[in-house]
Amino acid sequence: MLASSVFEPFVGDCTKLVRSEVKRRGITLRTAFGVVEKIKPNILERTVREQMPDLLHELEPLYSEHRANNADATGFGAHLNAHDVQVADAILHVADQRAESVQNGTIRSAYGRVRGRAKREIVSAVPPLASIIERHLKSSA
Numbered sequence: 001m002l003a004s005s006v007f008e009p010f011v012g013d014c015t016k017l018v019r020s021e022v023k024r025r026g027i028t029l030r031t032a033f034g035v036v037e038k039i040k041p042n043i044l045e046r047t048v049r050e051q052m053p054d055l056l057h058e059l060e061p062l063y064s065e066h067r068a069n070n071a072d073a074t075g076f077g078a079h080l081n082a083h084d085v086q087v088a089d090a091i092l093h094v095a096d097q098r099a100e101s102v103q104n105g106t107i108r109s110a111y112g113r114v115r116g117r118a119k120r121e122i123v124s125a126v127p128p129l130a131s132i133i134e135r136h137l138k139s140s141a
Helices: 004-024 028-040 043-067 075-080 084-101 105-115 117-141
Strands: none
Touching: 004 028, 004 043, 004 117, 028 043, 028 105, 043 075, 043 084, 075 084, 075 117, 084 105, 084 117, 105 117
16 A cells, blocks of 8 residues: 555545544634644645554554455455544554654644544544545555
């Protein structure tokens, strides 16, 4: 999935997903996201692009588990949905590592304000993310 021909469209779809999920969420998340984007335009796409290899690495155990129980990659999205809490934990692990390296106090503060309930928000976004992953996984085969 890291091959340029697959990775670029994958990053685009994931970026669109994050934007749509932020729009559906509460004022605190939308405000924090808006503040961060004003400080660093294009931060969302850049962050998705930079963190996606780490996220895919974090999801590798789930993929291996799925492959061990299935002959092909078909249905990996369903497997991710069945393990939505693990997927959310993987996303948060990658995001937390990134947040530790952020030097901008405003951005760190914005992340801190939304981090507490992030897991619940991310779990609800796993189905569309799983669909994106499965679609791009199939295109990489």
